[in-house]
Amino acid sequence: VSDPADVFAQMLSLVTPERLLHDPRATGEGVSVCVVDSGIERSALEAKHNRTDSPIHPIEGAMFAPDSTEPLPYDGRQSSPHGTTVADIVLSLAPRVRLYSADVFGPRGTCEPEVLVRAIRWAADVWKCKVINLSLGIPEQRLQPPLRRLQLQRVIEECYHNDVLVIAAAHNDHPLTRSYPAVFAPPLLSVDKRLFPDPLQFTYEPRAQIEFSAHGRGYLGPFASEPATSWAAPHLTGIAARILSLRPNLKPFEMKTILYWLSQANRPESP
Amino acid sequence: MSSGETSAETVLIVDDEEPVRKTFREWLEGSGLGCNVLTASDAEAALVQANRHTIDLAILDWNLGAGNDGLQLLEDLAVFNPDIVAIMITGFAHQATPLDAMRMGVRDYFDKNQHLDRAIFLRAVSRQLDRIRPARRERQLHRGLIAFRSAVEKVLPLVRSAAALNDPVPLSDAVRHLFRFLQQTTAAADGVLLVHSYDAERTPAEELRAYSIAGEELPAPPVPFSRSIAGGVVGLQQPSILTEVRASGGTVELQPFEQNRRCLLAAPLNVAPGIRVVIELFDKPGGFGDADRRLAAAAADFGTEMLRQALAERQTHRVLFDAVEAALGAGDAVALALASKPASAEDPPPPTVLDQLKRGLGDNPGSVLEAGATLRLAEAVRVLALRHGSKAVEHCTRLVESVRALLDEASGVEESPS
Numbered sequence: 092v093s094d095p096a097d098v099f100a101q102m103l104s105l106v107t108p109e110r111l112l113h114d115p116r117a118t119g120e121g122v123s124v125c126v127v128d129s130g131i132e133r134s135a136l137e138a139k140h141n142r143t144d145s146p147i148h149p150i151e152g153a154m155f156a157p158d159s160t161e162p163l164p165y166d167g168r169q170s171s172p173h174g175t176t177v178a179d180i181v182l183s184l185a186p187r188v189r190l191y192s193a194d195v196f197g198p199r200g201t202c203e204p205e206v207l208v209r210a211i212r213w214a215a216d217v218w219k220c221k222v223i224n225l226s227l228g229i230p231e232q233r234l235q236p237p238l239r240r241l242q243l244q245r246v247i248e249e250c251y252h253n254d255v256l257v258i259a260a261a262h263n264d265h266p267l268t269r270s271y272p273a274v275f276a277p278p279l280l281s282v283d284k285r286l287f288p289d290p291l292q293f294t295y296e297p298r299a300q301i302e303f304s305a306h307g308r309g310y311l312g313p314f315a316s317e318p319a320t321s322w323a324a325p326h327l328t329g330i331a332a333r334i335l336s337l338r339p340n341l342k343p344f345e346m347k348t349i350l351y352w353l354s355q356a357n358r359p360e361s362p
Numbered sequence: 363m364s365s366g367e368t369s370a371e372t373v374l375i376v377d378d379e380e381p382v383r384k385t386f387r388e389w390l391e392g393s394g395l396g397c398n399v400l401t402a403s404d405a406e407a408a409l410v411q412a413n414r415h416t417i418d419l420a421i422l423d424w425n426l427g428a429g430n431d432g433l434q435l436l437e438d439l440a441v442f443n444p445d446i447v448a449i450m451i452t453g454f455a456h457q458a459t460p461l462d463a464m465r466m467g468v469r470d471y472f473d474k475n476q477h478l479d480r481a482i483f484l485r486a487v488s489r490q491l492d493r494i495r496p497a498r499r500e501r502q503l504h505r506g507l508i509a510f511r512s513a514v515e516k517v518l519p520l521v522r523s524a525a526a527l528n529d530p531v532p533l534s535d536a537v538r539h540l541f542r543f544l545q546q547t548t549a550a551a552d553g554v555l556l557v558h559s560y561d562a563e564r565t566p567a568e569e570l571r572a573y574s575i576a577g578e579e580l581p582a583p584p585v586p587f588s589r590s591i592a593g594g595v596v597g598l599q600q601p602s603i604l605t606e607v608r609a610s611g612g613t614v615e616l617q618p619f620e621q622n623r624r625c626l627l628a629a630p631l632n633v634a635p636g637i638r639v640v641i642e643l644f645d646k647p648g649g650f651g652d653a654d655r656r657l658a659a660a661a662a663d664f665g666t667e668m669l670r671q672a673l674a675e676r677q678t679h680r681v682l683f684d685a686v687e688a689a690l691g692a693g694d695a696v697a698l699a700l701a702s703k704p705a706s707a708e709d710p711p712p713p714t715v716l717d718q719l720k721r722g723l724g725d726n727p728g729s730v731l732e733a734g735a736t737l738r739l740a741e742a743v744r745v746l747a748l749r750h751g752s753k754a755v756e757h758c759t760r761l762v763e764s765v766r767a768l769l770d771e772a773s774g775v776e777e778s779p780s
Binding site for chain 2: 098123128129130132134135138139158168169170171172173176196199200201227228262263264275311312313314315316317321322359
């Protein structure tokens with residue numbers, strides 16, 4: 092009987108960024124990704140990415156509002172530039188994903204937990220998204236009474252059990268400031284920010300319920316160059332979409348394992 | 363001065379004969395009419411009482427002795443309470459001057475030449491009290507409304523000045539000072555405070571305002587918040603720096619005050635749902651750094667707390683203001699309803715009194731007019747006096763005299779001495 096450690100070592104040697112992330116098929120094709128954020132300025136992304144050889148799929152979406160149980164139509168506009176920057180990062184790493192915009196802020200600029208829960212459930216159940224990106228955070232006090240927090244946690248767990256990968260940004264001041272749903276890890280992938288020379292690089296370095304760190308700079312929008320967890324999360328989303336385009340039925344724990352192995356195989360030098 | 367009105371009406375009996383006063387007092391006090399009873403033997407004592415109490419109904423002897431005239435006393439009593447009404451005791455009702463008596467508020471007569479017993483007396487008094495009470499209640503309500511409005515009108519400016527109710531966020535001096543402090547400490551050349559608010563009940567629902575460092579409101583920013591730099595920074599929930607201020611790839615446009623800026627530090631203040639405030643500082647020589655970012659973060663935290671408190675305070679003021687406005691509206695509605703109803707003091711005297719007066723006028727051999735026409739004229743003048751005062755009556759008199767002069771001239775009638 093061979094040493095189990097050797098088995099994992101052999102498997103780990105097969106999981107390399109070159110094999111997975113740089114595979115020509117790793118474009119995000121066949122993967123539906125939902126950006127739950129402040130809407131996406133569709134024309135801006137179409138104008139940017141359609142100039143390349145691989146034009147993007149039409150972006151669909153909806154707006155979710157506190158006073159309407161049914162989602163409102165998506166008019167292709169952003170409620171603020173944040174969501175467009177996030178979506179652009181996903182498309183920059185996985186240009187062939189089918190992108191859905193769930194605008195949970197709207198003109199009010201506030202995301203209520205109930206609205207977030209509805210949007211996540213809609214993305215998973217109606218749009219059949221395989222990955223949901225949450226570059227947003229809700230502070231503890233806004234999840235009171237505890238039932239509100241429980242509802243948010245429950246929908247994250249539903250996603251986990253339905254093989255939907257949820258990737259959530261930690262607070263920019265984490266761990267000084269904790270925000271939800273990022274700290275609901277491990278059912279989701281929680282992401283902090285770091286700066287890497289290659290945007291496909293990331294690390295697994297768990298601390299205070301945050302597991303991964305990804306590249307924290309974006310490419311489009313006024314504050315894209317500001318390091319932020321909001322930009323780190325979609326980098327990991329784009330990476331996950333690339334891997335999923337190779338093996339679409341990966342479960343969240345499988346994806347997390349692969350990401351862990353990738354990070355171990357491709358440890359960046361300390362910045 | 364008169365004391366304020368109490369719930370019971372006050373009746374003043376003025377007669378120089380002590381047995382009469384005593385009898386009337388006993389009848390009234392034993393009647394159960396529930397009125398306060400005062401007595402006076404002469405005009406001077408009556409005026410002393412009127413100075414102390416609000417007299418609603420006066421029962422006056424026409425001839426008070428010592429040359430005093432009951433009608434003259436009534437005129438003096440009306441100075442204390444213009445709504446006073448009177449019952450005259452006289453043996454010469456037909457000699458009464460109907461116009462003056464009615465104008466002064468005489469509503470009934472007790473004829474000394476006819477039988478006057480307790481029942482007749484109390485029936486007459488009761489009838490007047492029944493007429494007085496609704497008007498009196500209305501007057502009390504009117505006075506209450508006036509006092510209420512007066513008090514509220516004093517309070518309203520205080521409430522309004524305490525919180526600018528129409529601003530989405532009350533920017534107190536403290537916030538302005540904090541803004542200026544941040545600008546000076548970071549050595550930014552300039553700055554703008556932006557307030558974005560959303561209220562689905564308002565038209566338009568979205569509103570964006572900008573204020574200068576000095577706290578003055580700038581022209582409305584033309585770029586929607588959703589496509590602005592300020593809109594971009596609120597999603598990050600942290601102060602952020604732009605080393606190059608320019609429009610960005612179809613997602614962001616520059617506001618006029620952002621044009622030609624070299625660098626920018628923006629700090630979001632997450633004040634309340636639907637209200638977003640952003641501080642933008644421009645053009646620090648050498649550019650903004652992490653120290654500026656930390657300073658802006660601290661100022662933003664502090665400013666957020668101040669704005670939240672101001673909002674909470676404003677909310678309290680708004681509740682108070684709304685309550686006061688609703689009460690004012692209700693008061694106005696009541697006042698309007700009262701105004702649309704003729705005051706009972708303007709009601710004509712009872713038919714028996716009118717008949718009595720008509721007979722007196724009809725007996726006057728010098729009369730050239732039909733008694734009914736005279737009474738109609740008298741009633742019109744009385745109502746005019748009640749509603750608009752003596753000046754209006756004087757004006758009316760001048761009009762009548764002008765018409766008479768015109769007709770005299772037209773018909774060639776010599777003017778007769780008055």
